[in-house]
Amino acid sequence: MEQAAALSSLGSVTLFKDASSFEEIRYFSNLKTVTGFKGNTKMVTITLPEGVTTLGTECFRLSRIRYLVLPSTITTLGHECLKPVDYCSYIVFKSINPPSLNVNAFGLPSGCKIYVPVDSVDAYKTATNWSTWASRIIPLSECMMVN
Numbered sequence: 001m002e003q004a005a006a007l008s009s010l011g012s013v014t015l016f017k018d019a020s021s022f023e024e025i026r027y028f029s030n031l032k033t034v035t036g037f038k039g040n041t042k043m044v045t046i047t048l049p050e051g052v053t054t055l056g057t058e059c060f061r062l063s064r065i066r067y068l069v070l071p072s073t074i075t076t077l078g079h080e081c082l083k084p085v086d087y088c089s090y091i092v093f094k095s096i097n098p099p100s101l102n103v104n105a106f107g108l109p110s111g112c113k114i115y116v117p118v119d120s121v122d123a124y125k126t127a128t129n130w131s132t133w134a135s136r137i138i139p140l141s142e143c144m145m146v147n
Contacts, residue, residue: 016040035059044087048074055081055105067145068092076100083107092143096120098127105129112136115143 016036034048035056040063047069055074059081066087072094082088084107091108092115093099108114116124118139125134 016043019043037063037065039063040065054078057081060085070094070099072096074099077105078102079104080107081105085109085112088112090115090143090145092140093117093124094140098124098130101127101129103129106133108133108136113138113143115140 017039019037019040019042031049031052033054033056034052036059037043037046038058038061040060042064044064044066046060046065046067048071050071050073052071053073054076055070055078057078057080059078060068061080061083063085064087065082065085066089068082068088068090069092074093074095075097077099079102081102082091082105086109088108089111090113094117096117096119098116098120114124114133114136115138118141121137121139124130124137130137
């Protein structure tokens with residue numbers, strides 16, 4: 001567990017391609033950048049721990065993720081980190097300030113909702129590269145799935 005706690009980034013873009021769960025992520029207490037889930041077709045729900053700041057390039061590209069919860073510490077969404085994710089129903093952002101969004105970060109299906117803190121809805125809708133997604137940005141208080 002000490003070795004896991006010392007890591008701040010997780011390997012190649014396909015490191016966790018065949019993982020069916022990732023509950024062990026809690027052991028990576030110093031984790032800052034997440035990559036490695038590209039092409040994963042088994043995991044449908046992922047909640048990243050506080051401390052993670054970056055979704056790296058192609059992090060969840062071509063995955064079958066349905067529900068993604070990002071911590072309040074997230075600051076950067078890399079190139080094609082969520083593109084395409086055709087099965088995604090919602091993404092929860094707990095960060096008050098909108099993360100820096102690469103113009104090509106998202107490839108979300110039409111029904112995918114983006115939940116953000118209530119007091120941050122307008123900030124997300126008007127932040128650089130977020131306006132394309134403004135109609136999907138909804139107050140977190142309306143999300144019945146996440147506390």
